[in-house]
Amino acid sequence: MSHPVTPWYKQFWPWFLIGLLAMAISVSTTFAVLSVRTFDGMAQEDYYEHGKAINMVLAKQRTAADHGISGQLRLDPLTSDLVLDLEGEARPERLILKLIFPTEDDRDMALTLTHVRDGRYLGQAPDNLRYRWYLQLEPDSASPEWRLVGEARFPTESHITLTPGRAATSDDA
Incomplete structure (x- = not known):
C-alpha cells in the first residue's frame, strides 16, 4: 500500500512559497526603482541657511x-x-x-x-x-x-x- 510519490514540481506548496518570494522581490524592486526615479523635494539641503533666515522673515x-x-x-x-x-x-x-x-x-x-x-x-x-x-x-x-x-x-x-x-x-x- 505505498502511495506513489509525486515529484516536488508537481506539488502545490513549493510553487506557493516560490510565488510568495517572487512577488516580494518584484514589489521591492518596483518600490526601489520608484524611489530612485522620483524626488519628493521635501528635505531642505541647506536647512541651516533657512534656519538662520527665520529672524529676517520675522x-x-x-x-x-x-x-x-x-x-x-x-x-x-x-x-x-x-x-x-x-x-x-x-x-x-x-x-x-x-x-x-x-x-x-x-x-x-x-x-x-x-x-x-x-x-x-x-x-x-x-x-x-x-x-x-x-x-x-x-x-x-x-x-x-x-x-x-x-x-x-x-x-x-x-x-x-x-x-x-x-x-x-x-x-x-
Whole structure:
C-alpha cells in the first residue's frame, strides 16, 4: 500500500512559497526603482541657511504689523484675474505674490501685481488654479522691507486675507 510519490514540481506548496518570494522581490524592486526615479523635494539641503533666515522673515512680518499693512486678495475663477486691496502705509508700484505649493517646490510661482489706484493691485494668475497654496506678498525690490502671508484653497469665490505672520481666510470668521 505505498502511495506513489509525486515529484516536488508537481506539488502545490513549493510553487506557493516560490510565488510568495517572487512577488516580494518584484514589489521591492518596483518600490526601489520608484524611489530612485522620483524626488519628493521635501528635505531642505541647506536647512541651516533657512534656519538662520527665520529672524529676517520675522523682522519683515513685524515691520508689516508695525505699519498696519494687510490685504484682501480675490481671484476671479473665470478670468483668473487677481485683485488685491492693500491697507496700511505702504504703496509700492509693484508687488510680488508667491504661490507656494506645500509639497512640490517645482510647482511654486511668483506673480507680479501692479498698482492701479488707492491701494488696489491687479495681476494675472494661471488658468485652472487648484488645490491648497501658501501665499507670500512682498514689495518688488532687491530687499523687501515687509511680508504678508496667507493660505488659500483654489478655486475660491471668497476673499483671502493676507496678514503679517498669520495665515487666514474669510472662512475662518
